[in-house]
Amino acid sequence: MEGLLDHILRDVLTRVGGVDRCVSEFIRVTDQLLPPRVFTRIVPELKNGGRTRAGVPVHPQLLGSDVSCLAENAARLAELKPEGIDLNFGCPAKCVNRHRGGAVLLDEPELIHDIVAAVRRAVPADVMVSAKMRLGYMDSHRTLDVARAIHTAGGSEIVVHARTKADGYKPPAYWERIAAVREAVPLTVIANGEIWTVEHAELARERSGCEHLMLGRGMVADPGLALRVARRRETPLPWAELLPLMQVFFAQVRATVAPRHQGGRLKQWLHYLKRAYPEADAAYAELRTVNSADELEARLFGPFGPVDRIGAMG
Incomplete structure (x- = not known):
């Protein structure tokens, strides 16, 4: 969530509890190998063992479309010892998509496969490689192709935002469509999108079949939401x-x-x-x-x- 959920807010929100893992804002990769200071500027937790002050792991997220350049940057990033590296195939921003980053790649599952495979090869085996995707770009006809591409390339987990790029952030989120992804690939699939309350979390789990959830704007609006979801409590943080x-x-x-x-x-x-x-x-x-x-x-x-x-x- 570029421009909103940065390392400062991650620090504060993870102090509340209920969060197992954070993913950073995306780090844009174009045509050059970035110096380590770029990674630590966006993810300063890398100077603290890759964790927030509350001890929650933070996985830096890379965004781009240049296969070799992403792999080279992932290798350099892995030298800073994150627990995992995430790849962004979900950002719907026009300026990002116009430069071949984020959700626009969902129409190119072959390229997504090559990116995930190259990053997987470039980093040590104990560094998780995961991916964030939407249901599709303008429609969802290639959802399963993308999920299978991530799986066969060696990805460990997939977060699925339950809308297409064309849907943007307009309600509703189509959690039920994530169920097909979960059935198509033998990976951990994490449901995301439009989870603002404990009731939303329960519906997302029920309709998607996913045990795990990713919270975004809902956690910013209600800092105790993750803890309430974990404990199934309705009372907000006072x-x-x-x-x-x-x-x-x-x-x-x-x-x-x-x-x-x-x-x-x-x-x-x-x-x-x-x-x-x-x-x-x-x-x-x-x-x-x-x-x-x-x-x-x-x-x-x-x-x-x-x-x-x-x-x-x-």
């Missing part, structure tokens, strides 16, 4: 427990992000949190025009901020 984690998040943002973007990162997360928290809705409404990081910090986390007033009125 706002009083989430607020200190937001402070940790914003402290890291202020330490690493350019000043002009700091406020935007906090408001971006608040905007997602509105879905699960009325406190976030109130805070966002009051702070959406504030750009000063100092003022945002004082008004959201200090005494007499919008959240405190909600509590006083309630």
Whole structure:
């Protein structure tokens, strides 16, 4: 989730619990061998044994279409000792697809096979090679061809986002169509897409037949979602427990992000949190025009901020 779920948010969300593994934002590979600093800039967890502070493994994700270049970069990335490397065949962004990356490759299962096979050969046997795909590009007629290509090339797992590129992110997600992928390949298949609640998670499992799920925007909107799915609990993480984690998040943002973007990162997360928290809705409404990081910090986390007033009125 480029521009949203970066290493800072991974750190905070994995502290809540319930997450077995993270996949990084994609690392774009075009026509050159990237220096190690590019990998560690996007996935700084590689300097910590490839894990978040909470001990959750992070698998860096590569995106591109040049077979040999992807293999060379995967080999260099493997030197940094990640537990696994993921390959992106699912991104629906027009600018990415226009440069032959992401979901556009779903119409070329032969190329996907060659990419997965080359990366598999390039990295040690103990480094997992997995892939993220959608049901297809403009339609789903090659879904099973792609899944079989990943399997025969040596992929270990497949995450299937239950929509085509043409579907974008519009509801619904077609979890039932993942069942055919699970039946077609003897790999671990992970269901993904439009999982915002525990009920959605249960439906996704039921309709796809998959035991494992990947959470994206739903986890950003409800940081306790993975833990609630694991324990089958309906009660969200209390706002009083989430607020200190937001402070940790914003402290890291202020330490690493350019000043002009700091406020935007906090408001971006608040905007997602509105879905699960009325406190976030109130805070966002009051702070959406504030750009000063100092003022945002004082008004959201200090005494007499919008959240405190909600509590006083309630």
